[in-house]
Amino acid sequence: MxxxxxxxxxxxxxxxxxxxxxxxxxxxxxxxxxADLVDVGGESTRPGATRVDEAExxxxxxxxxxxLAAEGVTVSVDTMRAAVAEQSxxxxxxxxxxxxxxxxxxxxxxxxxxxxxxxxxxHWRGFLEGGNVKGVYTDVVTEVVDELHARVLxxxxxxxxxxxxxxxxxxxFSKDAGHDLALLARLDRLLGLGHPVLVAASRKRFLGRVLAxxxxxxxxxxxxxxxxxxxxxxxxxxxxxxxxxxxxxxTADAVRVTRAIEQVRTAERAHAAPATPSEPGAxxxxxxxxxx
Ligand code: PMM
Numbered sequence: 001m002x003x004x005x006x007x008x009x010x011x012x013x014x015x016x017x018x019x020x021x022x023x024x025x026x027x028x029x030x031x032x033x034x035a036d037l038v039d040v041g042g043e044s045t046r047p048g049a050t051r052v053d054e055a056e057x058x059x060x061x062x063x064x065x066x067x068l069a070a071e072g073v074t075v076s077v078d079t080m081r082a083a084v085a086e087q088s089x090x091x092x093x094x095x096x097x098x099x100x101x102x103x104x105x106x107x108x109x110x111x112x113x114x115x116x117x118x119x120x121x122x123h124w125r126g127f128l129e130g131g132n133v134k135g136v137y138t139d140v141v142t143e144v145v146d147e148l149h150a151r152v153l154x155x156x157x158x159x160x161x162x163x164x165x166x167x168x169x170x171x172x173f174s175k176d177a178g179h180d181l182a183l184l185a186r187l188d189r190l191l192g193l194g195h196p197v198l199v200a201a202s203r204k205r206f207l208g209r210v211l212a213x214x215x216x217x218x219x220x221x222x223x224x225x226x227x228x229x230x231x232x233x234x235x236x237x238x239x240x241x242x243x244x245x246x247x248x249x250x251t252a253d254a255v256r257v258t259r260a261i262e263q264v265r266t267a268e269r270a271h272a273a274p275a276t277p278s279e280p281g282a283x284x285x286x287x288x289x290x291x292x
Contacts, residue, residue, distance in 0.1 A: 001037050001076065001244040002030030003202065004068075006060040007044045007052075018060075024067035031073055034252025037095070039244055040064050040088075041078030045099050045173075048128060057084050066091040076120070082107035089115045095166075097198075099173065100124045101151040102158070113159030120198055121151050123170035135174040141186045144169055149193055166241060168198040177206035184231065187238040196241030201231040203246055229254040237262065 004027045008018055016022075027038040042060035043052050052060075061077060061084055068075050069092025076095040077088035082105045085096045089111075097120040102109045104127075112119045123144045125134040137143050148167050155165055169183040169190055180201070183190070190197050201207065207227040208218025229250035232243040236258040245251045 001039050001198070001242045002027065002033070002035035002248045003078075003244060003246045004030070004038055004040050004064065005044070006040065006042045006064050020063040020067060023064040024071075027064070027068045027073060027075075028071060030248045033248040034256075035248045037074040037076055037242070038068055039076045039078050039097055040068065040093075041097075042084070043079065045078075054081055054083055057081060058087060062087055062091050065093050069093065080104035080108070082111040085117075086111045086115070089117055094118070096120065098122065099170065101148075102155055103151075109155055109158035109160060112164075116161070116164070118164045118166060119155060119160050120166045120168055121148065121155055122168040122198075123148050123151075123173065125174040128174065135176060135179065137179060140175065140179040140182050141189050144183060145189050145193065148190070152193060152195065162195075166196045166198050167193055168200060171199070171201050172204045172206065175206075177209035180204065180206035181210075184234065187235060187240060191239050197235075197239070198242050198244060199231070199235040199240045200244035201235070202228045202244060207231070225250055233258045 004023050006018060006020075006023045016026075023040070027040070030038055040061055042057040043049075057079065061079065065075050065077055065088045074095070075088075075093045076097045077085060077093045078097045078099070079085055079088070080098055080100045085098070085108060089096070095118040096108075096112050098104070098108055099122045101121040101124050102119075103124060125147075128134065148169075152165055152167065156162055167190060171180045171183065175183070184199070184201070187197060187199070203221040203224040205218075207224040208221070211224065211227055212218040225247040228245055228247065232245060232251040233254040235243050236255045243251055243255070
């Protein structure tokens with residue numbers, strides 16, 4: 001999933017794709033680099049960012065969604081507003097990505113349910129003002145999984161079909177570097193929710209923390225793409241459905257290599273499994289099944 005932020009203030013690419021033509025061209029470039037879908041957002045979700053009003057968000061997002069959809073791109077809209085989701089779906093978006101998991105706007109779930117669109121439910125503890133006071137956990141993995149589970153139930157209750165729900169740990173949202181790393185280390189627990197998992201680590205603060213030297217400051221956001229690609233490979237290996245990234249090429253390559261290695265691993269497992277006596281021609285079939 002490639003990111004097109006049509007915003008003046010997103011933390012890593014704010015202002016770069018702020019007019020419609022540039023934003024559509026950037027989305028097409030991301031597809032050329034290997035993105036299967038493009039996530040278009042018109043509001044920065046950076047901690048402490050002031051909200052844009054709905055009219056402004058619509059003005060930023062809708063022409064870009066329409067332009068990309070018209071070119072055959074699978075578009076996801078990154079919004080917390082039902083009206084923006086609704087109009088984006090009408091303009092050709094295929095999926096709604098709501099960092100609040102339907103909490104910011106009570107009309108969101110009914111709109112997505114009525115459209116039958118896939119819905120990304122991210123782990124979210126509310127808007128952050130005055131510091132990261134909501135980012136307190138005793139067991140971050142268990143709490144995020146439990147809170148996501150509760151949101152999934154609410155979303156299903158609201159009429160969104162189970163096979164339309166994607167979950168996301170919400171890296172960096174009310175979470176520090178240690179929390180983000182703990183969640184990445186236990187993607188299996190998120191997968192245990194039984195829904196596809198989206199991982200959005202791209203250029204985030206925790207990568208800066210990991211890359212900073214003992215006495216050196218974290219590298220700026222745009223110098224975190226190699227680290228992002230490493231997370232993409234690990235997420236793909238762990239079974240993530242998608243990774244949301246600003247720089248697509250490195251991630252597309254990382255995912256391709258991961259998949260190639262996985263295919264060898266699957267084939268080796270299939271080869272190693274003994275054929276059952278009742279199915280003499282089915283050498284390894286059960287092993288292959290088990291590997292999946
Ligand atoms: N993070 C950002 C924006 N949208 N959507 C999902 N599903 N998950 C995220 O973690 C997420 C998101 C903030 O990052 P950006 O400013 O780079 O877009």
